Amino acid sequence: MKIMHYSQVSPRQFDAEAVKGVTGRVVIGKADGAQHFCMRIFELSENGYSPKHSHEWEHEILIHSGKGEVWQDGKWVSVSPGYTVFIPPDEEHQIRNTGHEKLVFACVIPSGVPEL
C-alpha cells in the first residue's frame, strides 16, 4: 500500500503556447504496480489552462479544490470542488482556472498511454 500526500511527488511543469501554468504529478502508476489505470494530480495556477485537444483514451476527473471551467461541446462549463468529469475517448476538452487560487484535480487514465 502507498499512502502519501500528492505534493510529495516530483512535479513536472508544463508551460508553452498551448498549455500554461500546469503542474502534473503521477501519484499512482506503473512504477507503483498499478496495472489497469493511472492517477495523476494536476495543479493549474491562476490563469492557467491545459491544452485543448482530444485523444483515444478517456479521462475520469474529480475537482479537488479551486474554481475552473471545462470546455464541452464548444462552451465553457463551470466546475468547483466535488465536480466529476467523464471525458470519453476522442472528445475535445480543455480545463482552465478561473479563480485566484490553484485549481487542483485528479485525472485518471487507462494504462498503456503516456502517464504524463
Place this chain on the structure above:
Amino acid sequence: MKIMHYSQVSPRQFDAEAVKGVTGRVVIGKADGAQHFCMRIFELSENGYSPKHSHEWEHEILIHSGKGEVWQDGKWVSVSPGYTVFIPPDEEHQIRNTGHEKLVFACVIPSGVPEL
C-alpha cells in the same frame, strides 16, 4: 462528456456490523460508457468506517475532504485532503473517519467487478 457534482448522483447507504455510516455513489461507470475503470465517491459520517477486507482488485484513492485513517499493515495511518492511497490487489484495508466533518474520498476500481 458528463459534468456533474457528485452529490447529484443517487446514493447507496451502507450500515451493518462491518460497515458504518458509509454513503457510496458511482459517479463514472459502465452506464456512462466508461470501459476501463470506475470512479466512486464515498462519504463516511462521523465515526463511520468502511469494512476491513481484501479483494482481487486494486483501489486508487484521493482524499477529497475531512480527516481519517487508513489501515495499513496492522496500523492506522492518518490521511487528510490531498492524500492519495494505492491499495494493491489482495491487501487488507479499511478507512475510518476520525474527524467531526464528513470524510469524502474518490475510489477508482477496474471495470468488471461490482461498481458498488
